[in-house]
Amino acid sequence: MDGRDGTLVETGAEAEGDLATLSVCVTCRRADAPPGDRRPGAAMLDALSGGPAPEGVRIRAVECLSACSNGCAVALSAPGRWTYVYGNLDPARDAPDILAGAAAYAATPDGLIPWRERPLVLRRNAIARVPPL
């Protein structure tokens, strides 16, 4: 899927200012998902956007975060903050902790959530992080 701009829809808070962005890969598969099944990435988007977005967070669907061997994957980014990518996520299990982590991330000035405040899934499932520019 890499090589084209795959930003799709946005939900939650308006896409402006100092908001944190939770990017959700909707094309992700999972290694344990039957081939004919609905994309688990789409299920992840549904699980994350079924309720109100966390304060200070917008949720954005993206086609391919290039983490295909570690799907489902999501990313957290915001102006002036570290960007984090998480993988090997389960829509049925992990959505509440991802949302809690996104809220905690949005509340930081630099994107670095204190370790003891990080939901377990954000401690264990980081694939990569990149410092702000």
Add this chain to the structure above:
Amino acid sequence: MDGRDGTLVETGAEAEGDLATLSVCVTCRRADAPPGDRRPGAAMLDALSGGPAPEGVRIRAVECLSACSNGCAVALSAPGRWTYVYGNLDPARDAPDILAGAAAYAATPDGLIPWRERPLVLRRNAIARVPPL
């Protein structure tokens, strides 16, 4: 290493404006490196910064890109462009292609290097990418 701000030194073009940033994890190990050896991430920084930086690129040493199981790792980021993280890199083998890829990235408006122009290492070693905010 995660949990602290590990931005270290900068070389190459000045850190301002529309430059592309090549972040190099200097704490990376490689699975095949003996434990007592110098960190391969430090060797990667040396290999990348031994000559002049590519046009439009600054090179930045970072402590931990949270890609520890895929070291060595580097990232490309720039204002308004996709961020890419690459892993499983070899300082002795991959530095020239990483620099060529950084130059190609810096020349794009959106961070998406046309597939046929991407050095092989950038085609094969992407760990993750995140769209611009």
